[in-house]
Amino acid sequence: MSSTxxxxxxxxRKRRRQTLRTLAFxxxxxxxxxxxxxxxxxxxxxxxxxxxxxxxxxxxxGLKNWNYVFNHYPFFWQGLRNTLWLVLVMVSLxxxxxxxxxxxxxxxxxxxxxxxxxxxxxxxxxxxxxxTAFAFLLNPGTGPxxxxxxxxxxxxxxxxxxxxxxxxxxxxxxxxGIGDLMxxxxxxxxxxxxxxxxAAELDGARAWHKFRYVTYPxxxxxxxxxxxxxVIQTMQYYTQAMVAGKVASxxxxxxxxxxEPGYPHGSTWTLPQMVYSLGFQRFDTGSxxxxxxxxxxxxxxxxxxxxxxxxxxxxxxx
Amino acid sequence: MTAITLSAxxxxxxxxxxxxxRAALHWVAVHSMAVAAALFFLLPFVFVFLxxxxxxxxxxxxxxxxxHWQWSNYAKVWNTPGFLVWWRxxxxxxxxxxxxxxxxxxxxxxALARFRFRGRNLALMAVVSMMMxxxxxxxxxxxxxxxxxxxxxGSLWPLIIPMACGDAFTIFLLRQFLxxxxxxxxxxxxxxxxxxxxxxxRVILPMARPAVAAVALFQFFYCWNDYFGPQIYASExxxxxxxxxxxxxxxxxxHTNWNLTMAATLLVMAPVIVLFFFAQKAFxxxxxxxxxxx
Numbered sequence: 001m002s003s004t005x006x007x008x009x010x011x012x013r014k015r016r017r018q019t020l021r022t023l024a025f026x027x028x029x030x031x032x033x034x035x036x037x038x039x040x041x042x043x044x045x046x047x048x049x050x051x052x053x054x055x056x057x058x059x060x061x062g063l064k065n066w067n068y069v070f071n072h073y074p075f076f077w078q079g080l081r082n083t084l085w086l087v088l089v090m091v092s093l094x095x096x097x098x099x100x101x102x103x104x105x106x107x108x109x110x111x112x113x114x115x116x117x118x119x120x121x122x123x124x125x126x127x128x129x130x131x132t133a134f135a136f137l138l139n140p141g142t143g144p145x146x147x148x149x150x151x152x153x154x155x156x157x158x159x160x161x162x163x164x165x166x167x168x169x170x171x172x173x174x175x176x177g178i179g180d181l182m183x184x185x186x187x188x189x190x191x192x193x194x195x196x197x198x199a200a201e202l203d204g205a206r207a208w209h210k211f212r213y214v215t216y217p218x219x220x221x222x223x224x225x226x227x228x229x230x231v232i233q234t235m236q237y238y239t240q241a242m243v244a245g246k247v248a249s250x251x252x253x254x255x256x257x258x259x260e261p262g263y264p265h266g267s268t269w270t271l272p273q274m275v276y277s278l279g280f281q282r283f284d285t286g287s288x289x290x291x292x293x294x295x296x297x298x299x300x301x302x303x304x305x306x307x308x309x310x311x312x313x314x315x316x317x318x
Numbered sequence: 319m320t321a322i323t324l325s326a327x328x329x330x331x332x333x334x335x336x337x338x339x340r341a342a343l344h345w346v347a348v349h350s351m352a353v354a355a356a357l358f359f360l361l362p363f364v365f366v367f368l369x370x371x372x373x374x375x376x377x378x379x380x381x382x383x384x385x386h387w388q389w390s391n392y393a394k395v396w397n398t399p400g401f402l403v404w405w406r407x408x409x410x411x412x413x414x415x416x417x418x419x420x421x422x423x424x425x426x427x428x429a430l431a432r433f434r435f436r437g438r439n440l441a442l443m444a445v446v447s448m449m450m451x452x453x454x455x456x457x458x459x460x461x462x463x464x465x466x467x468x469x470x471x472g473s474l475w476p477l478i479i480p481m482a483c484g485d486a487f488t489i490f491l492l493r494q495f496l497x498x499x500x501x502x503x504x505x506x507x508x509x510x511x512x513x514x515x516x517x518x519x520r521v522i523l524p525m526a527r528p529a530v531a532a533v534a535l536f537q538f539f540y541c542w543n544d545y546f547g548p549q550i551y552a553s554e555x556x557x558x559x560x561x562x563x564x565x566x567x568x569x570x571x572x573h574t575n576w577n578l579t580m581a582a583t584l585l586v587m588a589p590v591i592v593l594f595f596f597a598q599k600a601f602x603x604x605x606x607x608x609x610x611x612x
Contacts, residue, residue: 025429028423036480040456111349115356119356122362122363124587125587128562129565129586133366136576176358184605272546275455276546276549300450307443
């Protein structure tokens with residue numbers, strides 16, 4: 001009896017020590033979470049109800065910014081449509097092409113190392129450099145791609161200078177940098193048990209059936225992972241769209257000139273560029289925060305999908 | 319009996335020949351597809367390189383092959399005012415950023431992987447949410463914070479300092495890796511009288527070296543490639559520009575000179591590609607870690 005009474009405070013002390021230890025280990029991130037996540041998020045909500053140009057004091061204006069963004073800002077819906085276009089087309093193309101390249105590389109017998117490096121290399125190219133290079137390659141007048149297309153008697157699109165072709169040109173750039181997906185799919189494909197293929201062959205399965213009934217079921221969590229992370233990445237699509245527009249339009253300049261993103265004709269507008277344009281070019285902090293919150297809502301919706309589906313991704317137990 | 323052996327033998331040979339021909343056809347089909355794909359991935363580099371050594375005049379035409387190999391373009395780019403400053407700033411951002419990220423993320427990842435505490439799953443979900451958060455969502459108040467309160471805009475500090483608070487992606491990847499280290503190692507260290515910190519530094523960290531190398535590389539590339547951050551915080555001061563931001567202004571200053579722009583582009587790509595050839599294994603392991611281990 002007396003021993004339990006003596007143990008209890010010791011246990012409590014141990015608990016407290018453990019809690020302190022946990023907090024100490026987590027402290028960098030706890031500070032980061034507060035300062036760089038929670039605080040700016042609350043501020044974003046606050047500023048979305050304020051009129052604020054970054055200089056004079058903020059003034060409460062209720063839902064005015066929200067009304068402006070949804071009903072009067074001429075580019076919001078176009079930007080949302082572009083973002084959704086990119087999410088749908090770019091993500092599905094990337095997953096299909098990445099899977100194809102991943103399968104191809106697992107079948108290559110001769111020079112596998114060379115091909116793997118060749119397919120992977122573009123993924124390493126810094127986005128600004130890759131985009132600048134593509135703006136040159138796809139330059140409608142002097143670019144080598146249209147030169148080759150022309151000599152084959154094929155039509156020569158305007159690529160980054162034509163509103164109908166600018167998003168396909170960005171998609172081509174995204175397909176070029178497929179290296180990460182190739183590696184992920186390659187690893188998943190190599191993990192598919194050989195015996196299952198042998199069993200399927202004994203049953204007389206042809207290539208398509210082997211893919212449908214053996215390969216796909218084994219790699220589907222990875223495909224799901226690629227789709228959801230691809231969607232989240234594409235929601236953040238910024239650098240390539242911005243740089244492609246700047247280089248193709250020729251409006252880059254230093255501080256004097258200002259580039260309005262979305263060139264040509266708003267066809268490469270995305271939500272993240274809108275935050276930049278509203279907040280840092282037009283000094284309309286409130287409206288920028290409204291767009292930021294829309295972006296936040298969409299991203300969190302997809303993140304929760306990722307967490308729910310797990311997608312071979314988050315293991316909470318060890 | 320004899321009839322069977324007589325007929326069986328030729329069919330077997332024919333079957334073998336058919337199988338061999340099928341295998342050869344398969345080889346040819348797979349490798350021609352691989353060559354076509356390699357052309358798609360490598361030709362852009364070839365065209366960029368060929369243009370980078372053309373003369374100013376030829377770079378304006380649609381010629382594919384340089385008439386006169388003008389290597390001095392590279393020297394011209396290298397000597398452009400500012401180029402070395404961009405280089406130094408990028409190294410500073412990527413080097414300091416990576417070091418701070420790794421040092422601050424390791425203990426957090428260890429705690430999330432090993433300690434049992436209330437709210438652990440919640441903390442993990444918060445890490446994943448932060449990882450998925452577009453930087454544009456919080457940039458407006460963050461900019462105001464750095465510019466108005468701390469007067470640090472026009473420098474790279476607003477990008478580097480937050481890295482001392484850990485990076486969600488790094489924490490997440492390290493945690494995934496630490497989960498794969500058997501508990502027995504921790505217990506053995508405990509028996510030997512190690513505290514948590516000693517266990518982490520002396521036992522776990524040496525075992526986690528490949529994962530640490532992978533996340534460090536990722537963070538380095540992230541900083542090297544970052545365009546949005548420098549555009550927001552550094553653009554107002556030319557002395558703080560990084561390569562990715564400077565490259566774009568370079569195109570602006572030489573807007574008719576595709577040859578110089580392509581030479582600059584290759585000079586920006588080069589370090590990343592060289593680093594990759596040295597650290598290939600760590601890099602590929604890192605990519606597989608993101609997608610497959612779970």
